[in-house]
Amino acid sequence: MPQQNLDITRNSFGQLLFTDTEGKAHLVTPVRAFPIGAPAENIGLINTDGEEVAWIDKLSDLPEGAGQLIADEMASREFMPVIQRIRRVSSFATPSTWDLETDRGDTNMVLKGEEDIRRLTPPALMITDSRGITFLIRDRYALDSHSKRLLDRFL
Numbered sequence: 001m002p003q004q005n006l007d008i009t010r011n012s013f014g015q016l017l018f019t020d021t022e023g024k025a026h027l028v029t030p031v032r033a034f035p036i037g038a039p040a041e042n043i044g045l046i047n048t049d050g051e052e053v054a055w056i057d058k059l060s061d062l063p064e065g066a067g068q069l070i071a072d073e074m075a076s077r078e079f080m081p082v083i084q085r086i087r088r089v090s091s092f093a094t095p096s097t098w099d100l101e102t103d104r105g106d107t108n109m110v111l112k113g114e115e116d117i118r119r120l121t122p123p124a125l126m127i128t129d130s131r132g133i134t135f136l137i138r139d140r141y142a143l144d145s146h147s148k149r150l151l152d153r154f155l
Helices: 064-077 145-152
Strands: 007-010 016-019 025-032 041-047 052-058 083-089 096-102 105-111 117-119 125-128 134-137
Touching (some): 025 052
Antiparallel strands (some): 007 016
16 A cells, blocks of 8 residues: 655755655655665665654555655665676685676676675675675576686685
8 A cells, every 4th residue: 555645855956855744844865674685675764864754664655756766866876786697706815806797787896805705695695895896696596607616616
């Protein structure tokens, strides 16, 4: 059932503006509670003082316009390329340079150490490169055999 009382717009500066049931306007930033496990659920609208002013159980419960505004805002702030294939690694000792195919295009990353590969809810992995960019592998078992072989050397 859509949440009809969510009044959200963009102001003239492009910021999200949430008007609560009392008519008070808040500049807000949408924050996902579970960005990887449930990216379209459990989203808080946080004001400039860091306080939660609204809670969204599911984006799909919102009217289309409000849901799209929130989804667009989160997409513009979050950058986490999903690794689809590992073409090659420069060495099996760290630091090593990885040649990757991602959902955002081809790229290279430098893995400083094995501790920069974090295990999430199986079978997902999160890898942070030397520049601080976080890459996601949603399902390490779904990678092609060459990618799995290279990745296994670091796990």
